[in-house]
Amino acid sequence: MISGLSGMIERRTYMTEILKKLCRAPAVSGFGDAMRRTIESELSCTGAKFDTDPLGDLIVTLPGDGKGERVMFLCPADEPGYYITSAEPARAYFAPISGADPKNDLKSDLHRADGSVFRFSGNEDGSAEYIDGSGLSPGDTLSVCSGHEEHDGMISGVNVKNRVVAATMCRAILRLSEAKRNRDLVFAFCFSEEKMHRGAGCASEMAGARTLIAIAPAPIAGSDSRISAGNITLLIKDKTTMYTSELTDKIEKELKTAGISTVPEIRSDDITFSSSLPLVSCAERIASLRIPFDADNGIQRLSLSDSKMLEDAIVKIAGSDISENTT
Amino acid sequence: MLKNIDFLKELSLAFGPSGYENEIREIIKREIFSLTDSITEDGVGNLIAYVRGERSDMRLMISAHMDEVGFMVTGADGCGGLCFTGVGGMDARILCGKRITIQGNGGQLIKGVISSKPIHMQSRDERSRAPKAENLFIDIGASSDKEALDLAGKGSLAVFDSDFVEFGDGKIKGKALDDRAGCFIMADMLRRIRSIKLRPPCDTYFVFGTREEIGLSGAATAASSISPTHAMVLETTAVSDLPDVPAHKCAARQGDGGVISIIDNGTVYSQELVSVAIRTADEKNIRAQIKKYKSGGNDSSHIQKSGSGCKVLALSIPTRYLHSPSCVIAEDDLTAVSELAFALLKTGALLI
Incomplete structure (x- = not known):
């Protein structure tokens, strides 16, 4: 990877290109087949092992030398949509x-995996009854x-939040694949x-x-004022889950040493992407790192620099001893 | 005419609201005890019949639920009637005047009728609105609250009291066909396995499940202990092939065969298994249809999410008037689901 200004330009170009593909x-x-194939193709150069679980989730493994404990990062990559x-x-x-x-979505184009485009037929009252074609x-x-669009360092578009997170994780995987690893990632x-x-x-x-770290978008609306573009957050608690405080503290400190500051986030009323992780039988430590997004009229917006911060955080955590001696 | 219809009748008439499936379990045990390699009951009452297969690295769970919608007594209404709450989802508009059977304090079965304020006593506003369950009560012929509660106290369970009738052109009407019809098919599959000495392609677990109507917890528990790699849920599904329902809102049609779901309110079914089921139905000349409307849900949603995930297929019998005393199914549809389920088991086509 290239550092400095050229590195920034290179990253921006990368994000633009991968987001084009993911969008x-x-x-x-x-129904994630098309996206799964796109991500697999994107990461095919890394030498990673690819698996698909029975629900269709893509699992990418970068094997290590077996000295450290396996760490897992997870992100959502799906979107709302329509089923015929x-x-x-x-x-x-x-x-x-x-x-x-x-x-x-009445005026929006509807895209099928083969590239065909369709439209709703609208009624006068603004409802949609069927799809033409x-x-x-x-x-x-x-x-x-x-x-997606990019303006003033922000990425925006319909249903782009999970795509930005997935793109960020792809980029982190590419970086990590170039380095020697002492553990499976x-x-x-x-x-x-x-x-x-x-x-x-x-x-x-x-x-x-045993160590699970969710990487997910965090809505700015309804949250406390500290959660805004310019920060990434560490989830402390959501409606059903208390995240492992020792792990969260350790991640916070580790990121601080790399110049990445995080904001604690509490979502007592929300089920989040990571809410199912405490049910995992092998899970001993769980954390959730989140990137803020806002949404207006269905257009989601995320900061490109937050995405860079998130990517650096994943790389830093993956290379640290974050999973050891933490119970 | 359907073979062994008396067994379906027995299942339909038995008492078994969610969490109280004992009677059904005993009937099924009696029917299948000699047909399996082992039968176990788990902590929530699931009856699990195991048939050893050619390979054990894959585990197929075939599931239908034993429980039915019903009612629970919550108190007395001040005039000898019993107040109640629903066990499972029901439309309060269909309840008035319906006969029910309550399992009383001593276990005895008591007849009753669901009642409400008579229509001539209702205000114009009340008559124009659907009744609410909390405004209805069960009349068991008691003359005081004490008498009523002495017979059937708080927590007593009730189900619809309804005849099992064959009528029309191969139609069957009865209560609790959701999902005793699925249980009937599973028992029939076990019988066929034994009669042709079939060893299924993989270890197969027939789960006669509990508590589907109140949170799907029976299937979740069974799936947790079995850790199936593949599952086939045998169910009933609501049709709306009735006047005034536009064709595109008609989930399925009675008489058009077994219903294969692609998605419902709780589950995205395995696209691979859906394709296999469609292909198998086509090859075997078995009538089948795709569910055309996203509605309802069943045990699949919990089975699919168990452990590291499981590929799930749901085959359903198109059923009119679900969750009522008069569920109506067509014999041909029941046979179609049975044939397709057995073909998928026998060929191992699901194991992808």
């Missing part, structure tokens, strides 16, 4: 998946994501989070790591 790959919750329930010659009927709202079949899924891209909230848990069971 072209629909990943409606439970029945089709007629010129129109198809749909069901929203994971909170997709046809009223918000032939060629759709029951079981097809459609994504609203049509790409496992990374899971989860494709059923928005609907089933358990992909992260299933992938973790399959990988068998």
